[in-house]
Structure formats: structure tokens, C-alpha cells
Amino acid sequence: MKGFIVWACMSILTLISIKGWAQQDSALHIIHQVEGDKVFLRWAPGSPGSWLQMNENGVEIAAIQINPSSDTGGWPDFELIEARHLPWTADRFRAESVVDTVDEYTSVLGQLLHSAYGSVRMGQDVPAALTQSDELMTRYSMAMLAADLSREAAISAGMRVEYPIDTAVRVLFRLILLGDGENTVNDTSYVLVDPKISADEPPVPLLDLASEGDHTITLSWDRIYHQSHFSAFYLERSGDGGVHFQKITSRPYLSSPAEENEEIDYIYIDSVQENYHRFVYRLIGITPFAQLSAPSPGVTAMARDLSPPPRPLLTPLTFTDEGPLLVWSLNPVPTDFGGFQIEKSSAPDRGYLIVDTIYSSSRNQYIDRTYDPVFRHYRITAFDTSGNQASSLSQYVFTVDSIPPSAPAWSSGTIDSNGITTLHWHPGSEEDLKGYKLYYAYQPDHVFTVITDVPYFDTIIRFPMDLKNLSEDVYFKLVALDQSYNHSQFSEILHVKKPDRIPPDAPIFKDYDVGENEITLHWALSHSKDVSRHLLYRRDEASKEFAVVLEFSNMEFTSLVDNNLKAGTAYEYVIRAVDDDGNYSQDPDTLVLKTLSGRKLIQLVPWQVEQTDLGISISWSKAPSEHYLYRVYRQVGDFTLRRIATTTSAHFLDNPDLLEAGNYTYRYLVIDEDGRLSEFSQPIQITVVKE
CATH class of the missing domain: 2.60.40.10 (Immunoglobulins)
Structure with a gap:
């Protein structure tokens, strides 16, 4: 779009309503560049509002020389260079375009500065104001970009000047953004120019490796590094190995604000007509002074055919x-x-x-x-x-296969204290082996339940088992399956013992006899099947801790004569069972007994035994103490003498209904209040006759 376009009559002065929506809080931003005995100043307003203010009121430019050798006795005053530096007028743009001395970016700036705002016709309500603000932002952004891309555009926009300077003296420039007092602010910015520091050449940009696609080549370069030096870029391409280069696009490459927020690299996708043709690419940067950098090193790439053939x-x-x-x-x-x-x-x-x-x-x-x-x-x-x-x-492919694999063989199996079961078996040798199915039961003769519904291909498996049941043993079987789902015979049964957390039943004391220096104990063993041993503990009345008197694993051992005891001393006994997993029975049975005091044996009391109509009557003369006990024993024929009663009464009747005809022998002994025993009485024999 070269050439001047005639703008409508509405000038920039009609945008008073838009000024109220623009930001007014940004100062001028100034940079400079020294070339020999000239300095180039380049500035830009920081917001759309300050841009409108600059276009209408201009900037004041002043400077002072800073000469360390001079002694003026104070800080010198700024010397005014331009009281009101403004953009070109509409007439100036027309005149320059007629003689064809302006580039396209300068023509664009002329339209941005002096053409009518179409959104002003929408009125003054809120939607119209928002549209006007958007249009102002668009014009402001395009004006800043045009000034970056063209020296003439920056000059015509009133944002670039050049002055001669003394190469031996530093100069401090001051720019003031002028305002009319209404909805404006006066911002001041400074820049110190040292003529001894000449402008360096722009850095050479760097292209990253190219990504090769189907009829496309994607080029990228680092955003953080390049945006600090350049405002835009030219991309050039060579199809003859880097001998001749042409710009890919006639206008500079720019990225959108959305891309700047999301991408860490600048991205450009070049579409090419032919795959497998090698191109060399290079990058040229454009500085804010519209200066072009040297080209980057070339990057070679070619598009490739990435389209697959049709699916068979x-x-x-x-x-x-x-x-x-x-x-x-x-x-x-x-x-x-x-x-x-x-x-x-x-x-x-x-x-x-x-x-x-x-x-x-x-x-x-x-x-x-x-x-x-x-x-x-x-x-x-x-x-x-x-x-x-x-x-x-x-x-x-389906085939007829009726030959099953061989039965699996176990290697090992364990269940840990957390119930995690680990089973391992030897792999089958069949080439068409598909996997295995695992089964379990709590008894070897019970129905086995499947654990793996689908074939399991590995030869080791881990899974949890419930430990909160009474079964201490788990039994496992395996079958192998081939690709045709032929099942092998079951493997041998693998027996795995679970960790036992359930204590055995407690044994109990059944009977006892107390002597002067010994105590005879009788007990019933634990009924638990997994009991491995029993422990009998004892402590006397002077001890705090129990000591093991007897440890035995013989399940027929049910009594003990504990001798070498002290007469007249109390002893406490405890018996416990231990199973094969080391669990001890809970709530052990406790028995407290006292040995006899060592006094003389008590004498027997005269007695008599006779058969009556009511049964066998046994009677004694009065005992020496009312606390004495009579312990009666009976022997039937040649059988063992057995105790049948213990009584404090002086008379005892043996029930005749329980007696068969035959010979019966009776004996008794006496127990005093200290637990001392008399000797056995002489036997008395009675013959029972049944009619």
C-alpha cells in the first residue's frame, strides 16, 4: 500500500472522547545510538493515551553538555533544542507521498495519525466506548511497530531525531511529554549520551534446528534472547545450497501477543511444494532503530513424505x-x-x-x-x-490342537505374617503354552476354588490371604493351558502353612494332693491340635517371678509330684500351652496350695461298715475337730481303689442302686484343717447280694 490515501475530514482532534478511556500513567521510553559525531534519539509513548497526547501536543527536547574540565560553579541550565516536536501534519504526508519519497510504513503511519476513527460514529454509550478503546489500541500498536520497522516512519511519527554532538563531551538530553492541562500529564524522561561509546552492530540472530514435516518445515528461534535485541525479523530461504537467498515473506515476521504469552520460541512454518528438496534458511533481525542485523548462520532442512499408504x-x-x-x-x-x-x-x-x-x-x-x-x-x-x-x-489362525500341556511342577510357597502369599513353580516346556490357572482350598479333600480366572503367564505370583480364620493350612493346585485352551492335569497339591495368630486352648488343673514336703498336681491338657508343648510354672510366697518347673511335649503326661518343698509354705502354680507357631494360651489356670505344717499325723477315728436296706452304711465316731474331712475309697473286686466321697458328716451312705452284686472293699483317711492326711484305715470288705 504505497502512496498517500486521502483521509476523511475528521482529524485527531475529534478524539477527545477516546482520551478518557486511554491510559495516562506511562512515561516516554527513550533509547539512543551514537554513530561518529551524530546521536540518534528514539522514543515511544508507553500507552495509547500518551501516544494521543504526544501527537496533539508534541514533546519538548532540551540538552546540557557535561564537561568535567569546565568550572562554572554550578549545574548548567538545559538548552532548549525544540520547544514542540510534533509528528508530520496531514499536508506533509500528502506532499511526501506525491513525490514518492515515503515507504509503505510511513504511509501507514499517516493513515493511523490522521484518518477518521470509524468507531466514533457509534455514539457515547459503554459498548461504543469499548469499541473506540479497542480501535485506539490497534492504531497505537500498529504505529509503534511501523516506527520500529522504518527509519522514515519513526521520523514522521515524531519519535526519532538526530543531532550533531561534540565527540569530547557527554550530553544529557531531556524530553518532556507536553500536555494541555485537561486529561493529560507532563512526563519527563532523560538519556545520557557518551560519544565515546559508539553503537555496536546488532547481534547476529540464531536459528535453532528445523523440524521437517510433510510439505512443511518448521523454524524456531529463542524468544527471550531475540526479543531483547529485535522488534521483528526477516526469514530468507535458498534453494541452491545457500548461494542465493530470497525473503520468504515481503513483510517482516511478527508474533501475536497470545503466542508471546504461551510459546518460549518464535515459530514459523514454511510450506513447500516439493518434499525432499533441501533448503537453507537464515534469519535477519530488525532493531528498534530499523537497523538490519547480519544474517544468522544457515540451517539446512527439507520436507519429507510422512503420509502412510492405505491400510491393507x-x-x-x-x-x-x-x-x-x-x-x-x-x-x-x-x-x-x-x-x-x-x-x-x-x-x-x-x-x-x-x-x-x-x-x-x-x-x-x-x-x-x-x-x-x-x-x-x-x-x-x-x-x-x-x-x-x-x-x-x-x-x-485357528488349528485343531487336542494335546494338553504337561502338569505343572511346584517350586516353593510361603505366606508371611501379613498374609502375603508367594507361590513359585517351574515353567512348562511347551512352545504353545498360554498360561496357568491357580486354585486353592483349606483342606486337601475339599473343592478347590480358582484364584486366576484368566491364564496367568508368569511362574511366580503374589496375593493376600485372609489370616483371620481357624484354618492353619492352605492347599494349592495348578493347571497349565496351551494356546488352544487345552487344560493339563492338576499339579501335585502344594501345602503351605499360614502364620498362626490364634493361641491354643488353655490347660486346666483337675486335682491335687498336698503333703508336708510335696504337692501332687493333676491337669487336663490343651485340646488344640497344634500344641507342641506345655509349661508348668511355680513360685513360692516369697517370690515375685514364676519359674518353669516342667516343660514337656508328651501329650500323655498329665500329673507331677513336686517334691523337696518347704513345709507349711504357700505355692502358686500356673500351667500354659504353646502351639507350633509359638502362641501361648491365654488366661492360664492358676492354683494356690500350701504344704502341710509338719505336725504329727492325725489319728484315725473308729468306724464301721455294714449293709442295710438303704445301701452300704459307713459311720465314724465323733472326730477330734468339726473341720476334719473323711475321704472314702472303694475297691470293686480286683479293680483299683478309687475315691468315692469326701464329707464332714460322721455318716455316709453308698448308693445301692449303683452297686452290683459282688465283693466291695472300703477304706478311708482323715484330712485336718491344715490339709494334713492320716494314714489309710484298714480295709473292711462287704459282700453285696442282690435278690
């Missing part, structure tokens, strides 16, 4: 005498067709192996004479000359 159509497989027969079709056949790959696998979605490669597009059948029953999944993969591939859907 593989029909269901049939099994012949020679092996599986594969039949397929490919429609259409691409012009860059490369060939077909015959592939097979043990799974439908992974692990495919190449069986053979066919390079003819007209061939569409193949027999796999290397058939292995492990690999029953087949597919056809078409590829082109660029290596792009497309695979058919897989097909499964």
Missing part, C-alpha cells in the same frame, strides 16, 4: 497342509508403493515379528511354511518408499 485389508485366515494362508488387498495402490511385510505375533496388539517381505503390489497371497503355534496372530503391513507404514487389522 486382511481376510480371515485358513489353515492349509503347508501352513496358514494369508489373503489381502490394498486399494488404492500408492504411486510410491514400497512393499508388504508379513508379520506374526503371540498377541494381537504387540510383539510382531517380520516373517517375509514382498515388493510386488500385485501379489496378495502368502503361505507361512514356518508356522509356529505360539504365533497365531497375523497382519499385513504396507510401506512406501519413504518408510511410512500402515498395518492391517490382525487375524487369528
Whole structure:
């Protein structure tokens, strides 16, 4: 868009209403560049509002020389250079365009500065004001960009000047953004110019490696590094190995604000007509002074064919005498067709192996004479000359297989204290082995329940078991399956013992006899099946801790004579059971007994035994103390003498209904209040006659 366009009558002075929506809080931003005995000042307003203010009121430019050798006795006054530096007028833009001395960016600036704002016609309500604000922001952004890209545009926008300077003296420039007092602010900015510090050449930009696509080449370069030096870029391309370069686009490359917020790199995608043609790319930066950098080092890249061929159509497989027969079709056949790959696998979605490669597009059948029953999944993969591939859907080959695999063999099995069960078995030798199924039961003769519903291929498995039941043992069996789902015989049963957390039943004391220096104990053993031993503890009345008197694992050991005891001393006994997992019985039975005091044995009391109509009557003369006990024993024929009663009464009747006809022998002994025993009485024999 070269040439001057006649603008409408509405000038920038009609934008009083838009000023109220623009920001007024940004100062001028100034940079400078020294070239020999000239300094170039370049500035830009920081907001759309300050841009409008600058366009209408201009900036004041003043300077002072800072000469360390002079002694003026104080700070010198600023010397006014321009009282009101303004952008070109509309007439100036027209005149310059008539003689064709302005570039396209200068023409754009003329329209941005002096053309009418279309949004002003919308009125003064809120939606109209928002639209006017957006239009002002757009014009402001375009004006700043045009001034960056063109020296003439920056001059015409009133944002660039050049002055001669004394190369021996530093100069401090002052720019004041002028205002009319209404909705404006006067901002002041300074820049110190040292003529001894000349402008360096712009840094050389750097292109990253290019990404090669299908008819596209993606170029990228670092945003953080480049945006601190350049406002825009030119991208150039060479198709003859870097001898001649041409700009890819006629206008400089810019990125949108959205891209700047999201991308860490500048990105440009170059579309090319031909794949596999090598291009050399280079980058040229444009500084805010509209100065071009030296080209970057070249980056070579070419577009590549990434489009795969059509997917082949593989029909269901049939099994012949020679092996599986594969039949397929490919429609259409691409012009860059490369060939077909015959592939097979043990799974439908992974692990495919190449069986053979066919390079003819007209061939569409193949027999796999290397058939292995492990690999029953087949597919056809078409590829082109660029290596792009497309695979058919897989097909499964069905064969008649009635031979089951051999029964698995166990290696080991454990269950830890948390119930984690680990089982390991030896792998089967069959090539078509598909996996294993695992079963368990709590008794070897019970029905086994499956653990793995689907074939499990590994030879080691871990899973949790419930420890909160009374079964201490778990039994496992395995079956093996092949690819045709033939089941093997069950393996041998593997017996695994669970960690036992349940204590055994407690043993209890049944009877006792107390002597002067000994105590005879009788007990009933624990009924738990997993008891491995019993422990009998004792402590006397002077001790705090129990000591083990007896430890035994003989399940027929039910009594003990504890001798060498002190007469007249109390002893406490405890008996506990321990199972094969080390669990002790809870709430142990406790028995407190006292040995006899050592006094003389008490004398027997005269007694008599006779048969009456009511039974066998046993009576004694009065005992020496009312606390004495009579312990009565009876012997039937030649059987063992057994205790039948203990009583404090002077008379005892043996129930005749319990007696059979025959000879009965009776004896008794006396127990005093200290637990001392008399000797056994002489036996008295009675013959019972039944009518």
C-alpha cells in the first residue's frame, strides 16, 4: 500500500472522547545510538493515551553538555533544542507521498495519525466506548511497530531525531511529554549520551534446528534472547545450497501477543511444494532503530513424505497342509508403493515379528511354511518408499490342537505374617503354552476354588490371604493351558502353612494332693491340635517371678509330684500351652496350695461298715475337730481303689442302686484343717447280694 490515501475530514482532534478511556500513567521510553559525531534519539509513548497526547501536543527536547574540565560553579541550565516536536501534519504526508519519497510504513503511519476513527460514529454509550478503546489500541500498536520497522516512519511519527554532538563531551538530553492541562500529564524522561561509546552492530540472530514435516518445515528461534535485541525479523530461504537467498515473506515476521504469552520460541512454518528438496534458511533481525542485523548462520532442512499408504485389508485366515494362508488387498495402490511385510505375533496388539517381505503390489497371497503355534496372530503391513507404514487389522489362525500341556511342577510357597502369599513353580516346556490357572482350598479333600480366572503367564505370583480364620493350612493346585485352551492335569497339591495368630486352648488343673514336703498336681491338657508343648510354672510366697518347673511335649503326661518343698509354705502354680507357631494360651489356670505344717499325723477315728436296706452304711465316731474331712475309697473286686466321697458328716451312705452284686472293699483317711492326711484305715470288705 504505497502512496498517500486521502483521509476523511475528521482529524485527531475529534478524539477527545477516546482520551478518557486511554491510559495516562506511562512515561516516554527513550533509547539512543551514537554513530561518529551524530546521536540518534528514539522514543515511544508507553500507552495509547500518551501516544494521543504526544501527537496533539508534541514533546519538548532540551540538552546540557557535561564537561568535567569546565568550572562554572554550578549545574548548567538545559538548552532548549525544540520547544514542540510534533509528528508530520496531514499536508506533509500528502506532499511526501506525491513525490514518492515515503515507504509503505510511513504511509501507514499517516493513515493511523490522521484518518477518521470509524468507531466514533457509534455514539457515547459503554459498548461504543469499548469499541473506540479497542480501535485506539490497534492504531497505537500498529504505529509503534511501523516506527520500529522504518527509519522514515519513526521520523514522521515524531519519535526519532538526530543531532550533531561534540565527540569530547557527554550530553544529557531531556524530553518532556507536553500536555494541555485537561486529561493529560507532563512526563519527563532523560538519556545520557557518551560519544565515546559508539553503537555496536546488532547481534547476529540464531536459528535453532528445523523440524521437517510433510510439505512443511518448521523454524524456531529463542524468544527471550531475540526479543531483547529485535522488534521483528526477516526469514530468507535458498534453494541452491545457500548461494542465493530470497525473503520468504515481503513483510517482516511478527508474533501475536497470545503466542508471546504461551510459546518460549518464535515459530514459523514454511510450506513447500516439493518434499525432499533441501533448503537453507537464515534469519535477519530488525532493531528498534530499523537497523538490519547480519544474517544468522544457515540451517539446512527439507520436507519429507510422512503420509502412510492405505491400510491393507486382511481376510480371515485358513489353515492349509503347508501352513496358514494369508489373503489381502490394498486399494488404492500408492504411486510410491514400497512393499508388504508379513508379520506374526503371540498377541494381537504387540510383539510382531517380520516373517517375509514382498515388493510386488500385485501379489496378495502368502503361505507361512514356518508356522509356529505360539504365533497365531497375523497382519499385513504396507510401506512406501519413504518408510511410512500402515498395518492391517490382525487375524487369528485357528488349528485343531487336542494335546494338553504337561502338569505343572511346584517350586516353593510361603505366606508371611501379613498374609502375603508367594507361590513359585517351574515353567512348562511347551512352545504353545498360554498360561496357568491357580486354585486353592483349606483342606486337601475339599473343592478347590480358582484364584486366576484368566491364564496367568508368569511362574511366580503374589496375593493376600485372609489370616483371620481357624484354618492353619492352605492347599494349592495348578493347571497349565496351551494356546488352544487345552487344560493339563492338576499339579501335585502344594501345602503351605499360614502364620498362626490364634493361641491354643488353655490347660486346666483337675486335682491335687498336698503333703508336708510335696504337692501332687493333676491337669487336663490343651485340646488344640497344634500344641507342641506345655509349661508348668511355680513360685513360692516369697517370690515375685514364676519359674518353669516342667516343660514337656508328651501329650500323655498329665500329673507331677513336686517334691523337696518347704513345709507349711504357700505355692502358686500356673500351667500354659504353646502351639507350633509359638502362641501361648491365654488366661492360664492358676492354683494356690500350701504344704502341710509338719505336725504329727492325725489319728484315725473308729468306724464301721455294714449293709442295710438303704445301701452300704459307713459311720465314724465323733472326730477330734468339726473341720476334719473323711475321704472314702472303694475297691470293686480286683479293680483299683478309687475315691468315692469326701464329707464332714460322721455318716455316709453308698448308693445301692449303683452297686452290683459282688465283693466291695472300703477304706478311708482323715484330712485336718491344715490339709494334713492320716494314714489309710484298714480295709473292711462287704459282700453285696442282690435278690
